[in-house]
Amino acid sequence: MINFQTSPESYRHWKLSFDGSVATLTMDVDPVSTLAPGYELKMNSYDLGVDIELYDAVQRLRFEHPEVRAVVMASANPKIFCAGANIKMLGVSSHGHKVNFCKFTNETRNSIEDATENSRQTYLCAVSGTAAGGGYELALATDYIMMVDDGNTAVSLPEVPLLAVLPGTGGLTRVVDKRKVRRDLADIFCSIEEGVKGKRAVEWRLVDEVVPSSKFKAAVAEKAAQLAAGSDRPTTEKGVTLTPVARVIDTDKVSYPHIDIVFDRETRAANITIKGPKAACPEGLAAIKALGVDFYPLALARELDDAILHLRANEITVATWVFRTQGASDLVMGYDAALQKFGASDWLVREILLYWKRTMKRLDVTSRTLFALVEPGSCFAGFVAEILFAADRSFMLDGTFENNPAPEATIRLSALNFDGLPMGNGISRLATRFLGEPDSVTKARDAIGQDLDAAAAARFGLVTGTPDDIDWDDEIRLMIEERAAFSPDSLTGMEANLRFAGPETMETKIFGRLTAWQNWIFQRPNAVGDGGALKLYGTGKRAAYNQERV
């Protein structure tokens, strides 16, 4: 089982150090601490285990260190910054693992960008020693790249010439889209193994600045201080310690304080029930901060984040995730109001909102069917209702169940469903849903705060269907059984295409184009056949390519 939970005292690959408003995140990969046997993580190359730690560090920097305004990403290895994903690891991994690994590393890079842009914790990269492939992609995720100018240190994306695959962790996209490298220069850059160094790297916009070795440390410190100065993060607040998320994993069940997952192995479905808050949102910021990790929206985000990662990595045949909620919408709306009220002015509440945003995005790019069922006693309200709008299909019971005293289900919208929790395409889930009917967005906005029953929800177009209790069980059963019969691959492709209507952003390009091509190439004999480049890498033997262009 792959465990996504860790903490700094058990890191094997990263070191965190703090100096006032600047933190340094140093990569120092332990070659033998691998997630699986069959490879060694030499030269600061990484596997999923290394990235799990990186993600943890990025999260802790945001929550536990409000005083940190700039983060320097550096390497402890004087010769190499980072050699990227470990090639032997890719060679011995299943296709599914490779895809999952790339998705997670991409999400982590995106979260670094989110920290810079929205948490006002700016990442800068100190490239001292070559940054190759995934190593340069790490640098690309930061806001400012400084490189040693020693005639040797270079940035490179050698995947195409060396491995017959792509720099799939955002590399190609960020080079042309974020750093706006001219496409013909990018073409050259992506086809030369040794990469580009020195002044040319600056001229081509591959890095922001090159500095001689003797002045490098000082220049990085100065730049970090300058970036820190522009932040609005508080200097005297205490952070929230991210204590371990409680969870119990059984054969057919996973339980968190606010989430229960029960597997139906027969239909390969996971029934995921989100539980609403037990108590009302406390009044005022101080009380929220006193709760820390137990503040409901943060607790739920952490549990759901872990649950998604756990299911993706460890329950790969579970095809359908069926979401339900259980609780009081009133209570949820209380927390929703607090998120809105303090989200713009307070660092911690802002951080929690951003985290919920990222967790919902994780759902969006998950290659599983997402269904949501709105039943009596549910609490699809405000920010929790985003799960409903992330689903591929949603059903709401019209009326009540026989012999069940629970009152009729309702949905409640809040301003957060329209602003503040955008998808990767930069617009809200509702705006994406109603791309062809902008009026529907306006109408829904007018209904903020109202209890919408099944008829209203159907009228507003917020759910897929509203069966009554006579049809309910059959409708749901048929839908889940039908889903289980389709090809998992075609479902993944279909869902990924239908979920992301609307504008393109760098994020949608990374997940929709770069990753899709990468995953295709990962299946092709030229990369992974016995004579493929990925398989032969390190042996000195040449790959024999099938020369047909497809």
Added chain:
Amino acid sequence: MSSINYAEKIPNNVNLSEDRKLQRALESWQPHYIDWWKEMGPEGTSTSEVYLRTAISAEPDGWAQFGHVKMEDYRWGIFLAPPEKDRKVNFGAHKGEDAWQEVPGEYRAMLRRLITVQGDTEPASVEQQRLLGKCCPSLYDLRNLFQVNVEEGRHLWAMVYLLHAHFGKDGREEAEEMLQRRSGDEDKPRILGAFNEKTADWLAFFMFTFITDRDGKYQLCALAESGFDPLSRSCRFMLTEEAHHMFVGESGVGRIIERACQVMKENRTDDVRKFGVIDLPTIQRYLNFHYSVTSDLYGAEVSTNAATSYNMGLKGRFEETKIGDDHQLENTTYSVLHPVNGGFQAIEVPALNALNERLRLDWAEDVAKGVERWNKIIAKYGIDFRLTLPHLAFNRAIGHFSDIAVDPSGKVISTEEFARRRDEWLPSQSDLAYVQSLMGGAVTQPGKFANWIAPPARGINNQAVDFDYVRFA
């Protein structure tokens, strides 16, 4: 109108006077080279006339022309060994195909890297040695130093020629950068570690030419096997010159040993320092240092790059064509020593990946032979002392031994113990200071030698030992 009379100024057998591409490249590079030589070449020698060997053709009678030459008028030439008729690629995936006269596109990056790394070492050693003239132990030695320096300069030319002739704009940039980097400079260091170390005294110089130039020999031998014919021919010609460098080193250290033994014998003491001579234990520590630092130049014991460059047919093994195997090594293994649980274990790895180690062992064997010849000198004096080579894992910064601490005998120890006992095994600050203290003013009277070194058995090119090898203006 070209500003350079090529045939006269740059002796060559690469048809320079007809080759516009080469001319264009050299027009800009050559003045920069001269500037580099003036700035970084041997200090204070611009007007001296030195009895130098100049190559003016690749024929047997042309590659060693002796005569007194002003250093700044030295004619660095470009020579390839004569072509071998119908030469083939002799190893790797292309074995049996015609050797390449032009760079194959897909191997351009790898070849350029190999040539650049080799080329970068040449000016580096000149830079490392630039101050040694000021404390030369004799005119004979001064002349040898300068000979080594001008030939390193020529070897740079040889590599630059390849970059200029075959690698277009990229090649011209690489050639230019070789003149920009400086040995030991924090901001523009030379590419390989050993070439950023100081060569502060003559013992270090002799050790360097004996041990590190021998690495040069083995690298050149491996490149001389290359399927890229111009590289092969270039390296073959360079090897004729490299032999002299190693002779300078071996005989230089031998003469220092000889002198130490004489003083020990005459005075019946091991404590020769009070007589102004370098003691044998210090020589041993220098040997440990240069041997371990040079070991690193071969790279990692198990290496992808080595496998790739062999399989591509770009860099072969030492005396590739004399080895009795299939020269493709696809299905063979090679035993490589690994650090395992506080000890060592020989582990079979794919032979292709073990080529660095193989070359390192060829070199180590060659070094060991030289050390044995030194031991014969000591034995001749009846002194009970033997110089030994440290274990390959000792004091390593590259490869899989770099993470462990090992004493010279090969016993794995803690890093604390290594730090504590370092000065038993490697030159200490006081060793370096002592040797430096012997490096007084230059000894410039023909036939005279510094107290700490014995004269050579014979002179250069049949000249007497007291011949005026260097004439000062």
